[in-house]
Amino acid sequence: MSALISIRSLGKTYRRGNQPVPVLLGIDLEIAAGDYVSLMGPSGSGKSTLLNLIAGIDKPSSGTLLIDGVDIAALPENDLAAWRAANVGFVFQFYNLMPVLNAFENVELPLLLTPLGKAERRDHVETALAMVGLADRMDHYPNELSGGQQQRVAIARALITDPTLIVADEPTGDLDRQSADDVLNLLDRLNGELGKTIVMVTHDPKCAARARRLVHLEKGVLIDGGGEGH
Amino acid sequence: MKTGLSFSYVARNLYARKLTTVLTAAGMALVVFVFATVLMMAEGLRHTLGGTGSDSNVVIIRQGSQTEVQSTITREQANMVESLPGLATSPEGRARISREVLVLVNMPRKGSGGLANVVVRGTTANGLEMRPQARIVSGRQFRPGSSEIIVGSAMARGNVGLRIGDSIAFGMRNWDVVGVFDAGSSGFDSEIWGDGEQMMQAFRRQAFSSLVVGLRDEGSYTGFVEALMRQPQIKADVKRERQFYADQSEKLANFIGILGKTITIIFSVGAIIGAMITMYASVANRTREIGTLRALGFRRGNIVMAFIQEAALLGFVAGAAGLFAASFMQMIEISTTNVQTFSEVVFRLVMTPGIAFQVLLFSMFMGILGGVLPALQASRLEIVDALRSA
Incomplete structure (x- = not known):
């Protein structure tokens, strides 16, 4: 499989006051299309920062980051936003649903940035919600859903635009075991059946074990699992 | 989309x-x-x-006087205006012109206390006919040549609160309220109307305050004004009646x-x-x-x-x-x-x-x-x- 994500000597440095704080140092990593990667590491290892860079919501300080051949760090802001809308699905630890929108409208949200008409959007949303097993909860608001259900709505939102890449930041971090398993089973299906490339940050080894490949970071350096994937 | x-x-x-x-x-x-x-x-x-007045009537006051109360028009000037072209005529062939006299009279305000300056308008039969919007709503019309007055509906209703049967003193006479008129919530409703000649005598006036002239039709306004401006005996400000009162607001x-x-x-x-x-x-x-x-x-x-x-x-x-x-x-x-x-x-x-x-x-x-x-x-x-x- 060809590399979907190609990372070379990637560095990220934050500034705290006048003090530069390096978070990522010279990361080299390739992730093939259709791969399922867990980024692991202790707090402060830089795994979330790496995920944010891959997702195009943060900019690297040095090195190159190509996704499907696109140098996303070089894209102007609005182009980058359009790129994210078309290519990346997000799954967050705390689901990040809009509390004033019901499940249907939350899933529909990314489609408001596409040229799809209302009827087409409805078809897409209904299919996505059926896939995550929530076809009967479309009218429910986030506060009327359990954590597991909210995360499934968020996953439906992540796949609604049919992106190539899904990034998940501690997707089970706020869930009980059963709900976490449901969510992980769902991610397995997205990867196995729909061929989505998934990059997931987690500290939970059980969760990480679901991925096809583990990548370990410590203090901003890749210590295991880097280079070309299998 | x-x-x-x-x-x-x-x-x-x-x-x-x-x-x-x-x-x-x-x-x-x-x-x-x-x-x-x-x-x-x-x-x-x-x-x-x-909403006071009509476009087919014209108000004439002395140049620069701004209000009817401050204006004076002599009898000679009034006679001259009557002879100008463009005036409407009554069925009897008389020119439609009303020689009016306006006086401000202090009347006590009920409730809030203090005095209100009420407009007392001495008008004529012509004046009444030229303002058909002012209708008697209770009581009757004042009789010409008498000390009878009619009051506007706002004066009957509001702070001044005049009633039919009231007798009020101004101009060294007592005036009897015999009727209440309504002029469609216009400025006339804040006035008191009576016979012009009687008011002239009571207030010892030699001159009128204003002339209200009925035009033959609305289009004869310009011709009438030009004719008036050519008269050397009178320096006047002329406006259509509606505009005249609108400007006062x-x-x-x-x-x-x-x-x-x-x-x-x-x-x-x-x-x-x-x-x-x-x-x-x-x-x-x-x-x-x-x-x-x-x-x-x-x-x-x-x-x-x-x-x-x-x-x-x-x-x-x-x-x-x-x-x-x-x-x-x-x-x-x-x-x-x-x-x-x-x-x-x-x-x-x-x-x-x-x-x-x-x-x-x-x-x-x-x-x-x-x-x-x-x-x-x-x-x-x-x-x-x-x-x-x-």
Whole structure:
């Protein structure tokens, strides 16, 4: 499989006051299309920062980051936003649903940035919600859903635009075991059946074990699992 | 079609914070109420005085005198005007001209105390016929050559409160109120009418105050004015009757308008700050939500628009509430001195579609002004920082 994500000597440095704080140092990593990667590491290892860079919501300080051949760090802001809308699905630890929108409208949200008409959007949303097993909860608001259900709505939102890449930041971090398993089973299906490339940050080894490949970071350096994937 | 964030998302965010929204909107609505009331007051005055008189009548006063009360027209001048072309004639062939005398009479205001300067108009049979809008609503018409008077409906109703059967003293005589007339809520309703010649004698006047002339048709106005201006015996100001009274509302209406707008602007600063605090709180409470929207691909511009729409909607809600409250002010009748004529005028507050539109626009503008900075702040957040916020 060809590399979907190609990372070379990637560095990220934050500034705290006048003090530069390096978070990522010279990361080299390739992730093939259709791969399922867990980024692991202790707090402060830089795994979330790496995920944010891959997702195009943060900019690297040095090195190159190509996704499907696109140098996303070089894209102007609005182009980058359009790129994210078309290519990346997000799954967050705390689901990040809009509390004033019901499940249907939350899933529909990314489609408001596409040229799809209302009827087409409805078809897409209904299919996505059926896939995550929530076809009967479309009218429910986030506060009327359990954590597991909210995360499934968020996953439906992540796949609604049919992106190539899904990034998940501690997707089970706020869930009980059963709900976490449901969510992980769902991610397995997205990867196995729909061929989505998934990059997931987690500290939970059980969760990480679901991925096809583990990548370990410590203090901003890749210590295991880097280079070309299998 | 790319729609960006839906209006329903915007509206529901406002609804989700019901208490804050209601309190902020209430503060803004108070300002809207004041603004609307002031506009309604100025409009009511214009409406009342602008509705006085007709376009087919012409009022002639001495040049520079500005009001009928300060004007004098001699009998010779009156006779000369009567001979000019363009005048309507009665079935008996007499020219339609009314020689009128106006006097301001102090009358006690009931309740509030103090004195009101009431216009007493001495008119003629012609004068009554040329103002068919003034109809007797109770009692009867005054008899020519007597000390009888009829009072306008506002004088019968309002602070002065004259009744049929009352006898009032002015001009060294007692005058008997025999009827009440209504002139369609116009300025005439704030006047007292009686026989012109009787008033001349009572007040020992040699000259009239004004001439009211009926035109043959509205088009003969220009010809009549030109003919009048060519007469060397008279230097006069001439206006169509409707315009003459409408102009008398301008000073007071403008004064009310300027005072009201000044107060409104000062109050609105408070309301805008209120809206701003509310919108900043809205941004602060939804930082993670904003980060999420940006991550999903919404642009900074989408975020700015969403918050500005939210602020504008807040303003609209406040405007509608303030307008609703102000609409009840139409039941209020104000009796005051017209600073331009020093005479008592009674008018009712009037709401018009124009006022409603202006007030809603103003209220939305207040909301938007309050929303701009918070909206910009929301859009400037870095996605990563916003997502990390609790």
